[in-house]
Amino acid sequence: MKKWTTLAVVLALPAGAFAAVPYxxxxxxxxxxxxxxxxxxxxxNQYWYNYKADILEAEKxxxxxxxxxxxREDRWDAWDEWTVEVTDADKDYVKEMRKKGYRTGRVTVGG
Known part of the structure; x- marks a missing residue:
């Protein structure tokens, strides 16, 4: 299934269709x-929706x-894997947006 088709299916689902992440x-x-x-x-844009789809998959x-x-070790491994996937999705998203000329905001306090 193409990524856009998957995304359309994900966006069409009601909010309660996904299991809640037990933060x-x-x-x-x-x-x-x-x-x-x-x-x-x-x-x-497509990069934002790809990012959201990646996050939903990581949560699932x-x-x-x-x-x-x-x-306990299995639970830690699950959370560690989730962290890697979320971080990777963010890096991919930021990389694609930089290619398009968009920058992430940065706040600097002080001189």
Whole structure:
């Protein structure tokens, strides 16, 4: 199935169609990567929707991995894998947006 077809199916599903990510079950001391809520420069394009699809897939996989975890190490591995996938999706998204001439915002405090 092509990525655009998959995306159309994902966007057509109701919000409750995906299993909720159990952020409350995150291991103590675990530092999750940020997940973007808004696209870079407010531009909704194929790269933004690819990013969102990648995040949804990572979350779906996390829920499945946590469901099948049998011990603490399995749970940590699931969260670590999720972190890698989310970070990779963000890097890919930022890279593509930079190619198109968009930059992520940076705030500097002080001189």
């Amino acid at each position: 409350g079950s995150m291991p103590p001391g675990f530092d999750p990567p940020p997940v973007r809520a808004k696209p870079i420069a407010g531009v909704y 996989e996390l829920v499945s991995d946590l469901r099948h975890a049998t011990d």
